[in-house]
Amino acid sequence: MKVRCLKCETVYNVPDSKIPEKGAYVRCIKCNSRFFLKKKSQTKIDPQEKQEDTQKDCQRICKNCERKIGRLETPHVHNSYIICSECYQKLKTSVGKEKISANSRENHKTKSQKDTGAKSVSGFRSYGLMNSFFSLFSKDLAIDLGTANTLVYMKRKGIVLDEPSVIALYTDNRMERRILAVGKDAKKMLGKTPANIKAIRPMRDGVIADFEAAGAMLKHFIRKARDGATFFRPRVIIAIPFGITPVEKRAVRQAAQQAGAREVFLIEEPMAAAIGANLAVTEPRCNMVVDIGGGTTEVAVISLAGIVSSKSLRVAGDKMDDAIIRYLKKKYNFIIGEKTAEKIKQTIGNAYPEAKISEVMEVKGWDLLLGKPRIFSVDSEEIREAIFDQINAILETIKLVLDRTPQELASDVVKSGIVLTGGVALLKNLDKFLSEETGLPITIADNPLSTVAIGSGKALDSIELLDKVIIS
Numbered sequence: 341m342k343v344r345c346l347k348c349e350t351v352y353n354v355p356d357s358k359i360p361e362k363g364a365y366v367r368c369i370k371c372n373s374r375f376f377l378k379k380k381s382q383t384k385i386d387p388q389e390k391q392e393d394t395q396k397d398c399q400r401i402c403k404n405c406e407r408k409i410g411r412l413e414t415p416h417v418h419n420s421y422i423i424c425s426e427c428y429q430k431l432k433t434s435v436g437k438e439k440i441s442a443n444s445r446e447n448h449k450t451k452s453q454k455d456t457g458a459k460s461v462s463g464f465r466s467y468g469l470m471n472s473f474f475s476l477f478s479k480d481l482a483i484d485l486g487t488a489n490t491l492v493y494m495k496r497k498g499i500v501l502d503e504p505s506v507i508a509l510y511t512d513n514r515m516e517r518r519i520l521a522v523g524k525d526a527k528k529m530l531g532k533t534p535a536n537i538k539a540i541r542p543m544r545d546g547v548i549a550d551f552e553a554a555g556a557m558l559k560h561f562i563r564k565a566r567d568g569a570t571f572f573r574p575r576v577i578i579a580i581p582f583g584i585t586p587v588e589k590r591a592v593r594q595a596a597q598q599a600g601a602r603e604v605f606l607i608e609e610p611m612a613a614a615i616g617a618n619l620a621v622t623e624p625r626c627n628m629v630v631d632i633g634g635g636t637t638e639v640a641v642i643s644l645a646g647i648v649s650s651k652s653l654r655v656a657g658d659k660m661d662d663a664i665i666r667y668l669k670k671k672y673n674f675i676i677g678e679k680t681a682e683k684i685k686q687t688i689g690n691a692y693p694e695a696k697i698s699e700v701m702e703v704k705g706w707d708l709l710l711g712k713p714r715i716f717s718v719d720s721e722e723i724r725e726a727i728f729d730q731i732n733a734i735l736e737t738i739k740l741v742l743d744r745t746p747q748e749l750a751s752d753v754v755k756s757g758i759v760l761t762g763g764v765a766l767l768k769n770l771d772k773f774l775s776e777e778t779g780l781p782i783t784i785a786d787n788p789l790s791t792v793a794i795g796s797g798k799a800l801d802s803i804e805l806l807d808k809v810i811i812s
């Protein structure tokens with residue numbers, strides 16, 4: 341018998357023989373929640389109701405994973421398709437003619453564009469009367485759930501929250517975890533906690549690394565951004581790195597649903613970054629955007645609201661911090677923490693060798709040879725050397741994406757150049773280095789740290805744009 345956890349929706353195959361006649365309480369090994377399990381035969385169903393149920397269920401069976409999409413479940417609907425929330429295959433909504441379409445994104449987009457032209461009901465508009473009613477009152481949100489920072493944009497208000505993606509959890513004697521602090525307060529605790537408190541960064545390389553902690557953090561941020569308003573649950577659009585796996589996507593979706601979102605939509609980070617940087621993404625013109633955050637670097641060429649060529653690299657600000665830590669340890673036997681390394685990168689980090697005298701910064705750390713803490717001076721030339729491999733990896737990715745871009749479109753990029761977004765776009769002389777190496781003009785977006793959130797928010801504000809850029 342297939343059993344689904346009511347909280348995290350993990351499905352288990354439990355042999356009927358193992359379920360006692362009276363039923364039993366079971367615990368989900370993934371989310372630890374407890375629920376009651378009954379034998380199938382114990383549930384008495386009115387024959388007429390059963391027939392109706394079967395008819396309705398028959399209209400909603402995913403032929404890919406054979407999962408029934410239940411009556412009480414709100415399926416994810418996009419452009420008149422119901423999307424199976426188990427395997428993300430499309431299931432046509434037209435009654436009696438259910439058919440799973442494994443259309444490519446392009447086919448789907450063409451259909452959606454046709455639909456818009458014919459004034460048919462588009463994905464975001466097809467939620468029925470109740471949803472339209474709720475959306476009048478709910479404060480819909482766009483979220484950049486980043487590896488380093490989480491930003492929340494509220495419809496018609498702009499950015500209402502900007503906090504580090506960190507949560508501090510306290511483990512009590514019964515080994516239960518409780519939230520101690522989230523965001524800025526939790527970041528202050530990084531590396532300074534006793535054994536029973538852990539300050540965690542639940543996002544790694546742009547994706548969820550600790551599901552429970554990420555969910556709790558998201559829930560806290562959504563509540564804080566909505567300022568306690570809890571009656572109408574919001575629709576949420578979340579920016580995710582390009583090309584993450586369906587499992588990683590599902591984790592983001594579920595975390596947002598558990599955090600209280602009524603509907604969850606996903607947008608690819610490079611697309612959100614391009615919209616946030618005010619590029620004309622819907623025009624038949626090519627734009628190249630490079631978003632360098634904490635965990636990922638997203639390089640994409642965008643035209644007609646679609647990604648023409650793109651690559652996501654799991655090398656960005658965090659890997660630079662690690663490289664600085666390794667460099668100082670190897671060369672000087674000097675140990676520093678993550679926060680100090682980040683501060684060094686932001687203060688004297690440099691991507692281009694400069695003729696003038698390099699900058700110097702004093703940092704506190706642990707001297708392995710002396711066996712005690714001390715103050716040490718690092719200079720910008722050494723830091724440039726320490727992070728050179730990461731900068732070079734970013735450059736190689738840009739060249740690769742340019743190589744893959746059709747000739748006709750690449751000529752547009754030569755004219756318009758590359759737009760840099762994400763926190764690392766602020767690294768000193770990175771634009772100069774990339775411009776010299778690629779031969780293309782480089783522009784840094786106005787607010788590189790908030791471009792993705794602003795872009796996702798702009799999509800949320802315009803239903804036509806949203807319809808074109810959300811992904812399933």
Ligand SMILES: Nc1ncnc2c1ncn2[C@@H]1O[C@H](COP(=O)(O)OP(=O)(O)OP(=O)(O)O)[C@@H](O)[C@H]1O
Binds near residue numbers: 487635636637658768
């Ligand atoms: N002035 C600066 N110079 C260099 N790096 C910086 C500067 N300011 C911020 N950063 C770095 O930018 C990164 C955070 O950027 P951002 O907030 O865009 O990432 P994110 O959205 O959280 O991550 P991701 O998009 O990879 O999930 C951090 O590594 C931070 O150290």
